[in-house]
Amino acid sequence: MKLPKGFLASGVEAGIGKKRPDLALLVAEGGANAAAVFTRNRFLAAPVVVSKAALRRSGGRVRAVVVNSGCANAVTGAAGLAAARAVQRRAAGLLGCPAREVFVASTGVIGVLLPDEKIRARLPDAVARLSAGGLAAASRAILTTDAGPKVAQAAYSWNGRRGRVVGFAKGAGMIHPDMATMLAFVTTDAPAAPAALRSILRSAVGESFNAISVDGDTSTNDTVLLLASGTLGGPGIAAAEEAPELARAVAEVCRRLAWMIVRDGEGATRVMDVEITGAASEREARLAAHAVATSPLVKTALHGGDPNWGRILAAIGRSGARVSTRRVSLKAGPVVLVESGAPTAYREAAAAKVFARERVPITADLGVGSARARLLAADLGPAYVSLNADYRS
Amino acid sequence: MKLPKGFLASGVEAGIGKKRPDLALLVAEGGANAAAVFTRNRFLAAPVVVSKAALRRSGGRVRAVVVNSGCANAVTGAAGLAAARAVQRRAAGLLGCPAREVFVASTGVIGVLLPDEKIRARLPDAVARLSAGGLAAASRAILTTDAGPKVAQAAYSWNGRRGRVVGFAKGAGMIHPDMATMLAFVTTDAPAAPAALRSILRSAVGESFNAISVDGDTSTNDTVLLLASGTLGGPGIAAAEEAPELARAVAEVCRRLAWMIVRDGEGATRVMDVEITGAASEREARLAAHAVATSPLVKTALHGGDPNWGRILAAIGRSGARVSTRRVSLKAGPVVLVESGAPTAYREAAAAKVFARERVPITADLGVGSARARLLAADLGPAYVSLNADYRS
Numbered sequence: 001m002k003l004p005k006g007f008l009a010s011g012v013e014a015g016i017g018k019k020r021p022d023l024a025l026l027v028a029e030g031g032a033n034a035a036a037v038f039t040r041n042r043f044l045a046a047p048v049v050v051s052k053a054a055l056r057r058s059g060g061r062v063r064a065v066v067v068n069s070g071c072a073n074a075v076t077g078a079a080g081l082a083a084a085r086a087v088q089r090r091a092a093g094l095l096g097c098p099a100r101e102v103f104v105a106s107t108g109v110i111g112v113l114l115p116d117e118k119i120r121a122r123l124p125d126a127v128a129r130l131s132a133g134g135l136a137a138a139s140r141a142i143l144t145t146d147a148g149p150k151v152a153q154a155a156y157s158w159n160g161r162r163g164r165v166v167g168f169a170k171g172a173g174m175i176h177p178d179m180a181t182m183l184a185f186v187t188t189d190a191p192a193a194p195a196a197l198r199s200i201l202r203s204a205v206g207e208s209f210n211a212i213s214v215d216g217d218t219s220t221n222d223t224v225l226l227l228a229s230g231t232l233g234g235p236g237i238a239a240a241e242e243a244p245e246l247a248r249a250v251a252e253v254c255r256r257l258a259w260m261i262v263r264d265g266e267g268a269t270r271v272m273d274v275e276i277t278g279a280a281s282e283r284e285a286r287l288a289a290h291a292v293a294t295s296p297l298v299k300t301a302l303h304g305g306d307p308n309w310g311r312i313l314a315a316i317g318r319s320g321a322r323v324s325t326r327r328v329s330l331k332a333g334p335v336v337l338v339e340s341g342a343p344t345a346y347r348e349a350a351a352a353k354v355f356a357r358e359r360v361p362i363t364a365d366l367g368v369g370s371a372r373a374r375l376l377a378a379d380l381g382p383a384y385v386s387l388n389a390d391y392r393s
Numbered sequence: 394m395k396l397p398k399g400f401l402a403s404g405v406e407a408g409i410g411k412k413r414p415d416l417a418l419l420v421a422e423g424g425a426n427a428a429a430v431f432t433r434n435r436f437l438a439a440p441v442v443v444s445k446a447a448l449r450r451s452g453g454r455v456r457a458v459v460v461n462s463g464c465a466n467a468v469t470g471a472a473g474l475a476a477a478r479a480v481q482r483r484a485a486g487l488l489g490c491p492a493r494e495v496f497v498a499s500t501g502v503i504g505v506l507l508p509d510e511k512i513r514a515r516l517p518d519a520v521a522r523l524s525a526g527g528l529a530a531a532s533r534a535i536l537t538t539d540a541g542p543k544v545a546q547a548a549y550s551w552n553g554r555r556g557r558v559v560g561f562a563k564g565a566g567m568i569h570p571d572m573a574t575m576l577a578f579v580t581t582d583a584p585a586a587p588a589a590l591r592s593i594l595r596s597a598v599g600e601s602f603n604a605i606s607v608d609g610d611t612s613t614n615d616t617v618l619l620l621a622s623g624t625l626g627g628p629g630i631a632a633a634e635e636a637p638e639l640a641r642a643v644a645e646v647c648r649r650l651a652w653m654i655v656r657d658g659e660g661a662t663r664v665m666d667v668e669i670t671g672a673a674s675e676r677e678a679r680l681a682a683h684a685v686a687t688s689p690l691v692k693t694a695l696h697g698g699d700p701n702w703g704r705i706l707a708a709i710g711r712s713g714a715r716v717s718t719r720r721v722s723l724k725a726g727p728v729v730l731v732e733s734g735a736p737t738a739y740r741e742a743a744a745a746k747v748f749a750r751e752r753v754p755i756t757a758d759l760g761v762g763s764a765r766a767r768l769l770a771a772d773l774g775p776a777y778v779s780l781n782a783d784y785r786s
Contacts, residue, residue: 304782310465316435338468380782385774
């Protein structure tokens, strides 16, 4: 798969952690308009602090993105900020752009200072290797223990022309110790203004990366960046409403990458698609979905292929969401397990068949309103525990 | 261990679930004043609904407690309520007291109707076997997959006499499928009024059963009941403040039972003692403690004996509690891992030694206030997953 016009990428080995490609470079030849969504964790990693500030100062313009794996550069104080800025300056110098147009991102061990000299030394080679086909190398260099690269694309039309959206990501959670960061980079050739991109990205993230749960932990480094080179041409897109096709394509790429992240959770064997309906408010629907998606008892039952609905209702019952114990209903796929607050005479074998699927649809209607929420969540198997209980060294 | 004066107990086999003692009876010969704390889960099990109403109607008087394991009688609708009431009436008839003075509690599979006829048939034998030494049999009959009975006692003095507090409990969470209920029954000979008992119990539960976390799930049946027979004599205790020694003894028994529950979590190999200090409010301190205690990444690191502090800070950072990233500090036992927001030059071996203990003290100071909270939490090992992923049947 190639990047949209106007983008080049490369991936090289900088020797940050283990011996593997660990430095990715993504460049918008003529610059790109940008929008980003960052982690809400209070411990912002140094690259998040630096990239947030850069984006603000550049008015949403990005020329290059430098991503490393192997070191998160989080909880590293002033030295960490200095290291992230040193990488930023070096890339800017090589590409001939202001430092504020260089976006940096890191993933890896928390509490270890970024070895910025290693990255700076390898950046010239990363620049030399830039190509439209460099997506393969870049999407590989950002991985930690992901099973493989996560790349997705979608098309849209604008002003009679066919444009492209291409994204790549690395997984979050259920991942090797200290590597629990989610990074996603989405590129498009659309001539969209930063304000339009912000609105498009916010709603795409809401129903993709913010609608997945692997283990409930969010990292210090989570970042989603949307870049638009404008190379497609045509009139500029000032607001999201002007280009619903573009918004749909970005959302689709985000949803596909999000699915890959959940499905690829280490130790994960299946994914539940939790849908809460009939809630009093959207906030309460999300509370209930989150309680089900993060309950260790529900997640282990999912792993065992056990349609153990008592655990699902117990999780909803403690979530804080209002629920009518007389009207509540629960379905696994087409099988109605609970109706009007009481178990139905469902066939256990039919329910077990649904729970044996790769994707298990679970729908609970709380019976108190009309709000809804949806969440994809991985199961909890022994492999998750052994992977995450291993000592870091 | 014997029950305080005025109490008798027994345990028999009623054939509710597996072939084992599953029916416990606790009787206050002359009646007892009572206070109870119930689950906050919105799906209240039938016995919880029935016992709440009984306690209200009797004005806090209890003559007998009937507890079964093997069936939670939760999410069983009107039929479940009828079954719980049938057990209540039968016990009242045998003991010659009003039905409202019979407290019922159940633990076991959710969504299965209580086979009340089996319990009613065996109640006469349970009455015939009542004795002061019946604590052993009763404390065994309420268990599900607990490793063994959980019994604790403490002494107090009142009006120059030495009184006793004796409690027994069954574990919550990290327990066999569908058995994730916490039940605790605490008896004393104190001449305390229901209002005094309510206040004493509320504060005791706050720092014991409500300060433990096994897997973050709360059940539909959780119940703690405090009974006072008054057989010690002396002036009546109208308010908690009049008898601080009694309050201390009840709190001690609750704390000991709570520790046994966490330590006995199936698959648990060690317990972390999470203390949050320097928080902006007690609510935020609890949010932070809860995030650490329920984070799968922290719990698996604990299991692996890995002092992986990045995960602890990441959990605090997403908890919603305010934290100063410049002032935050973190300790494992005496080892300072993070100070003023940056890693110290601690010795990895010293930190690993603390994480190898049975009880791992973790203290985080958020650096924004003076509020604090404390929580005991079990680790997350492969045994937890395999126990909970097994199919119910």
